[in-house]
Amino acid sequence: MVSRRSYGSYDDGCAAAHALDLVGERWTLIIVRELLLGPKRFSDVQRDVIGIGPAVLTQRLQDLESHGIARRRRLPGLGHIDVYELTEWGYGLEAVNTALSLWAVGSPTMPFEAGMSPDTVVLAMRAHARSVPECTSERRVELSLTDSRRQGAQPVTYVARMSTRAATVVRSLEPEPTDAQVSATTQDWKACVIGGVALERLPNVRVSGSEDAVRQLIGATSLNRSPGSTLVAEA
Template sequence: MSSRRSYGSYNDGCAAAHALDLIGERWTLIVVRELLLGPKRFADLQRDILGISPTVLSQRLRDLEARGIAVRRTLPAPARVDVYELTPWGSKLEAVNAALSLWAVDSPDLPWDADMSPDTLVLAMRAHARADAGSSAPARVVLRLSDSRIAGADPVTYTAYVSHEGARVEQESPAGPIDAEVDATTAGWKACVLGQAPLADMPDVRVTGSMAAVEALLRATGMESAAS
């Protein structure tokens, strides 16, 4: 029988309490969240998680590695840089992140005016993703999101798929034809996805191609319509 940790542990046989032993420390789940869509370098994580110090980030990554939640590996040449990524077990935490997101939107203290990283905003879309009954045909939309929190931030590319059967958003460049492209800041796109702001009212959201495809994506990932 393995021994329980005494320092910093709830020393509780409940699996939920053990989960908090693993990921309940400040910043840990935020670091996990930023790795859910794919591997990142240390510098990428420090850029995307505003407010975390290099020392704390290093410690949280070491803890995640020690607990089997994340691993560090070196990319092959010519990159040859270290990246951190979640293990298959660690990747299952997306369901936890989604459940927390769906639960917390009812909080009266949710900081609606606070901005989000591109990955965080896309994870919110994935948490709310569902079928769009109004879609007459499947649509593929390319999203290029620039972090509003960081001046001159390079856009991150995602591809969204929506139909009457379901919706999903992946961090990838599209393979094959697309129906529309969206270039937006995270602040502008958040207002559309989470605040249901009309696209026409958002000057920092530019749509190229089928507006109907983009509107279908918003119906399939927008927070308010998810509750209706």
């Protein structure tokens, strides 16, 4: 396989050109996207990035390792399970993913009906996240998303936190008290937070606990801003 010449090899010293040398190959930023919320096994990445073959995934992960963007780590305990995770520098690519997302939603050919992995939906929510002025104290919502692109997919759980300062959504590592719980497919939840479809029109989205907290979450992380919300940088 013939490798692509780097922009640097053409005496191009632009930092943006160098960034493309690092992450500009097909699939590379998509793999990074799937690691932004935490480590994953090789099989997890291949499962979530539909269409990538194992040989290409192996090469892209090796490239990310060689550039210092990602690393492979063996989990403690029995089983000898290896995971891939971003380095501290690699996590800086979330800002790039956010900027690309915010820019791309203005495209006249944006495939709004296409599917998304659970992490990708959550990253879209994080890209649009803003504070909730009416939250006098922090509100928490457990969000359980099932990948609608795959039959038999297991749900992935996240916790959203909202306050007057910021709103964010992170992968849940252990159970914690929340004001509400939401269970949905990625297709339905995307229709809500990106497509603007009201919860009442999505009967397969199950809500328990505080409906007010869930509506605050939607208002704080949807593509279309709710009145009175303020865009903020995540702390």
